[in-house]
Amino acid sequence: MDQEVKPWRKLVIIFPGQGSQHVGMGKALMGASRAAREIFRRADEVLNMGISRLCLDGDEAELGQTVNQQPATFVTSMAWLAALQERFAAIDRPLEPILFAGHSMGEFTAAVAAGSLTFEEGAVLVKERGRLMEEAGHENPGGMASILGLSEATVTEICEAASSEGYVGLATANCEGQNVISGALRPLDKAMALAETARARRVVRLPISIASHSPLMSRASEGMNRLLQRLQIKDPRAPLVGNVNADILDTEPKVYGELRDQLTHGVRWSKSVDAMKARGADMFMEAGPGNVLTRLIRRIDYDLNSLSLSDENEGLFSESWKRVEAAAL
Secondary structure (H helix, E strand, O other): OOOOOOOOOOOOEEEEOOOOOOOOOOHHHHHHHHHHHHHHHHHHHOOOOHHHHHHHHHHHHHHHHHHHHHHHHHHHHHHHHHHHHHHHHHHHHHOOEEEEOOOOOOOHHHHHHHOOOOOOHHHHHHHHHHHHHHHHHHHOOOOEEEEEEOOHHHHHHHHHHHHHHOEEEEEEEEOOOEEEEEEEEHHHHHHHHHHOOOOOOOEEEOOOOOOOHHHHHHHHHHHHHHHHHOOOOOOOOOEOOOOOEEEEEEHHHHHHHHHHOOOOOEEEEHHHHHHHHHOOOEEEEOOOOOOOOHHHHHHHOOOOOOEEOOOOOOOOOOOOOHHHHHHHO
């Protein structure tokens, strides 16, 4: 394995957001886990959009659409969680995470995993989230850009300096030196130019036509709020750690507030990881396609146990998995 697995007792399960999808991301799951296949079957019934086909052999163009990306990533993440639960049941051990967390859209997956939402509620919410975000993007065109090599404080100052012609601000603070900004097109371009002048290591416009995690998503946030108010959100079985302020979300009102506000507020992922560490977390398992969050956690603190369940070399279906189980005994 790339990282030595040390003994662990306090597990956190984390869920990725939009951008982690890839072609064929459901193949390994459907072939290896009955529990995962059941998740895909239920999703097809609930969403009525052939989501299992998208996750199995949808092409890059299909998966790249926001309205498809979000439900496909949600369903695949829930399928990985089901496969993990199935594996633990096979060795007669309970799966008892002390915390759940998700990055951006992944917060909805985390809320389902923690029992605050049902699977059906989460699937519909995520599908509607994608639709509402696309609509908001048409109403208020915007974009996002990744800035590498500058501190969060510097990026914040740059956004303030570029905001004379409209909004641009920090959308995600993933780890030191890796930030994403979001906003209207002209101030976004200005902020990118200022970042280059400040000698950022890299400034890249992302292939996204919406300004996620910014006030430009206020219309979408209002729509999500109306949907959330119709549901009976429950207290989570184990707390969630939020994106907005890295708060511990252990009651229904706190979970509701986070899901209501997250579209217009930034993702403070580095602070969220620090909050989980402070609660004693000593193993992070990423349930979903790819390993974006696992790589971020290793950059934040390489000494933490962290792995992606979908990783071919160290994940759930790898030869190395028995070492992970043994470290928990």
